[in-house]
Amino acid sequence: MATNAATRSAxxxxxxxxxxxxxxxxxxxxKIYPQxxxxxxxxxxxxxxxxxxxxxxxxxxxGSGKTTVLNLLGGLTRPTRxxxxxxxxELSALPDRKLAAVRQNHIGFVFQSYNxxxxxxALENAEFTLMLQGVPARERRERVLRLFHEIGLEGMEHxxxxxxxxxxxxxxxxxxxxxxxxxxxxxxxxxxxxxxxxAEALLDVxxxxxxxxxxTFVFSTHDPRVMKRAGRLIRLVDGRIAEDxxxxxx
Amino acid sequence: xxxxxxLAWLALRNLGREFRRSALTAAAMALGLALLIWSRSLADGxxxxxxxxxxxxxxxxxxxxxxxxxxxxxxxxxxxxAQLEVALRALGEVEFPDAFATAxxxxxxxxxxxxxxxxxxxxxxxxIVGVQPSVEPGFSRLGEEVVDGRYLEEGxxxxxxxxxxxxxxxxxxxxxxxxxxxxSASGDIEGQLVRVVGTYRTGVQGLDESLVHILLATARxxxxxxxxxxxxxxxxxxxxxxxxxxxxDSATRPDGIQVVGWPESLPDLYAxxxxxxxxxxxxxxxxxxxxxxxxxxxxxxxxxxxxxxxGLLRALxxxxxxxxxVVYIEGVLLTGASGIVGVALGMVIVFVFFxxxxxxxxxxxxxxxxGGIAFDPVMVPVIQARHVVQSxxxxxxxxxxxxxxxxxxxxxxxPAESVKVE
Ligand SMILES: Nc1ncnc2c1ncn2[C@@H]1O[C@H](COP(=O)(O)OP(=O)(O)OP(=O)(O)O)[C@@H](O)[C@H]1O
Ligand SMILES: [Mg+2]
Numbered sequence: 096m097a098t099n100a101a102t103r104s105a106x107x108x109x110x111x112x113x114x115x116x117x118x119x120x121x122x123x124x125x126k127i128y129p130q131x132x133x134x135x136x137x138x139x140x141x142x143x144x145x146x147x148x149x150x151x152x153x154x155x156x157x158g159s160g161k162t163t164v165l166n167l168l169g170g171l172t173r174p175t176r177x178x179x180x181x182x183x184x185e186l187s188a189l190p191d192r193k194l195a196a197v198r199q200n201h202i203g204f205v206f207q208s209y210n211x212x213x214x215x216x217a218l219e220n221a222e223f224t225l226m227l228q229g230v231p232a233r234e235r236r237e238r239v240l241r242l243f244h245e246i247g248l249e250g251m252e253h254x255x256x257x258x259x260x261x262x263x264x265x266x267x268x269x270x271x272x273x274x275x276x277x278x279x280x281x282x283x284x285x286x287x288x289x290x291x292x293x294a295e296a297l298l299d300v301x302x303x304x305x306x307x308x309x310x311t312f313v314f315s316t317h318d319p320r321v322m323k324r325a326g327r328l329i330r331l332v333d334g335r336i337a338e339d340x341x342x343x344x345x
Numbered sequence: 346x347x348x349x350x351x352l353a354w355l356a357l358r359n360l361g362r363e364f365r366r367s368a369l370t371a372a373a374m375a376l377g378l379a380l381l382i383w384s385r386s387l388a389d390g391x392x393x394x395x396x397x398x399x400x401x402x403x404x405x406x407x408x409x410x411x412x413x414x415x416x417x418x419x420x421x422x423x424x425x426x427a428q429l430e431v432a433l434r435a436l437g438e439v440e441f442p443d444a445f446a447t448a449x450x451x452x453x454x455x456x457x458x459x460x461x462x463x464x465x466x467x468x469x470x471x472x473i474v475g476v477q478p479s480v481e482p483g484f485s486r487l488g489e490e491v492v493d494g495r496y497l498e499e500g501x502x503x504x505x506x507x508x509x510x511x512x513x514x515x516x517x518x519x520x521x522x523x524x525x526x527x528x529s530a531s532g533d534i535e536g537q538l539v540r541v542v543g544t545y546r547t548g549v550q551g552l553d554e555s556l557v558h559i560l561l562a563t564a565r566x567x568x569x570x571x572x573x574x575x576x577x578x579x580x581x582x583x584x585x586x587x588x589x590x591x592x593x594d595s596a597t598r599p600d601g602i603q604v605v606g607w608p609e610s611l612p613d614l615y616a617x618x619x620x621x622x623x624x625x626x627x628x629x630x631x632x633x634x635x636x637x638x639x640x641x642x643x644x645x646x647x648x649x650x651x652x653x654x655x656g657l658l659r660a661l662x663x664x665x666x667x668x669x670x671v672v673y674i675e676g677v678l679l680t681g682a683s684g685i686v687g688v689a690l691g692m693v694i695v696f697v698f699f700x701x702x703x704x705x706x707x708x709x710x711x712x713x714x715x716g717g718i719a720f721d722p723v724m725v726p727v728i729q730a731r732h733v734v735q736s737x738x739x740x741x742x743x744x745x746x747x748x749x750x751x752x753x754x755x756x757x758x759x760p761a762e763s764v765k766v767e
Pocket of ligand 2: 283
């Protein structure tokens with residue numbers, strides 16, 4: 096079990112079973128979409144714990160509930176039943192405003208595409224979360240520039256998203272997700288729109304950040320090569336966890 | 346809210362990104378406002394002309410009389426010499442802002458009575474007004490409508506200036522003599538022999554047939570009056586009417602003097618203007634509802650187009666309310682910019698293109714008149730601050746109201762659904 100999350104003090108927060116050292120934990124999580132003629136049970140009783148510093152891939156056939164689970168973990172969707180703890184905070188009781196604050200301060204999102212705000216430059220996009228968190232301008236610039244340097248985005252700072260390649264856009268999105276120092280980064284098929292070389296490069300960046308900064312990643316994918324890079328592989332079938340394998344390394 | 350600057354910054358960047366759409370939306374609003382200001386100023390200009398023509402018929406913007414005179418029209422209810430002095434002193438103490446000091450108020454002291462005008466050919470009922478020749482030409486401008494002879498001058502003690510129609514019907518002309526008969530202050534019927542010094546024609550039948558001007562001094566001596574029946578006052582323009590009337594009223598009421606404004610003394614004209622104003626407003630409101638729908642459509646479409654982005658903002662930590670606020674601030678900024686541009690554009694249109702007025706004579710019959718008031722076919726725009734402010738408020742209200750729905754819609758977007766949109 097990876098435990099390189101010593102930077103966070105979670106001793107003061109209590110989960111269901113004592114001090115929460117988990118990045119995220121769910122209990123009997125259900126999501127049912129009211130739908131004609133019959134409701135869709137997209138997620139059916141998921142119990143999942145992700146520890147700090149893990150690098151988790153979520154696989155499964157199309158429609159198996161990967162996106163829905165990630166959205167539930169990130170507080171973007173409310174569960175029909177069951178509970179989610181992020182950093183020891185239970186989400187189901189939180190009002191909208193608080194839930195938004197949890198997304199801002201504890202979660203980093205990376206979607207499949209169109210991750211960036213088109214009216215902002217790469218640098219402004221990357222520092223957006225820090226801006227919402229109230230980090231002073233000078234400090235956030237420094238942090239963005241340093242990270243851009245580390246992940247090969249130097250010189251892209253002032254470009255608008257439409258002038259970046261798909262891989263560069265995804266890297267900016269990963270940078271933004273990581274910079275807010277979240278409990279975990281949720282990435283829904285981050286490489287689906289990239290060719291295999293670019294996908295590998297993005298995985299390299301994510302892995303590097305996981306290793307060097309201890310950022311927790313949970314990402315969904317259809318790509319077997321991407322799955323291979325994960326330290327833990329969860330297979331979803333019909334809204335349930337069918338397989339959960341920890342392979343170490345990561 | 347500490348994040349307001351960030352949200353405003355986002356809104357500004359959004360507008361900047363969709364600059365063409367933003368500019369078009371703002372332009373529609375600004376043009377609407379400019380049009381509103383322009384048409385208000387033309388209407389105000391036309392109304393000012395009507396009021397001017399109306400008040401010059403005799404009543405002025407404000408009129409002093411002794412209380413009771415309005416109902417009785419009797420010499421018994423006249424202003425005494427002392428009351429006249431009080432009234433004129435009160436008027437002298439009214440202060441007008443410098444910007445309008447170009448035309449000081451003009452007070453016409455009058456003795457008026459109904460009576461008969463007789464000649465060897467017959468007798469006709471007339472309305473006789475004793476006037477000061479030094480003041481009256483600048484007031485009624487009857488002197489500009491001379492057909493024959495001239496207007497009254499100082500020293501024309503036994504003369505009268507009469508309408509051309511009256512002259513025809515009495516069979517008199519300039520130089521002829523006639524007799525005016527009326528009841529004097531003492532109650533006796535008194536005759537006054539006068540010579541016609543000139544005739545006028547205004548085109549308004551009621552005046553041309555019955556209005557007779559003689560000198561104030563002649564009227565006083567003939568009717569045994571010291572003071573006056575009324576003092577009519579022309580103000581620099583009609584917007585002063587209410588405040589000045591109020592000021593004069595409180596200054597002179599204790600002395601048994603009544604002060605009325607033109608809306609009261611010319612109720613028909615006032616009603617006609619109100620009706621015209623009402624029609625204008627209805628038209629403007631309809632125009633602006635159309636503009637509002639265009640704005641609503643533009644902002645709403647942009648929200649629909651940006652569903653994905655708005656969902657992303659939610660994922661990044663904005664609440665629904667904050668996301669709606671970003672959209673609303675966009676509407677506020679658009680409305681603000683439109684307001685500034687619209688007022689500027691309106692002023693430019695009014696002052697650059699219509700400085701000398703808009704000539705409608707081609708559209709109007711030659712001698713159009715209305716309730717005894719002749720129309721001037723040249724409409725000269727008048728900017729009234731009050732109406733500009735009203736127009737701006739109308740635009741702002743509509744812009745801000747039209748932004749509400751898209752903002753509300755944005756606030757209610759489901760974040761998970763929104764980020765799915767490709
Ligand atoms: N808003 C919704 N309303 C109704 N049904 C939904 C909604 N969102 C998802 N679903 C259904 O829930 C199930 C799980 O969908 P989800 O998007 O989580 O699958 P996924 O594993 O991410 O699929 P993919 O690999 O194609 O992205 C599917 O059957 C889908 O049709
Ligand atoms: Mg999916």
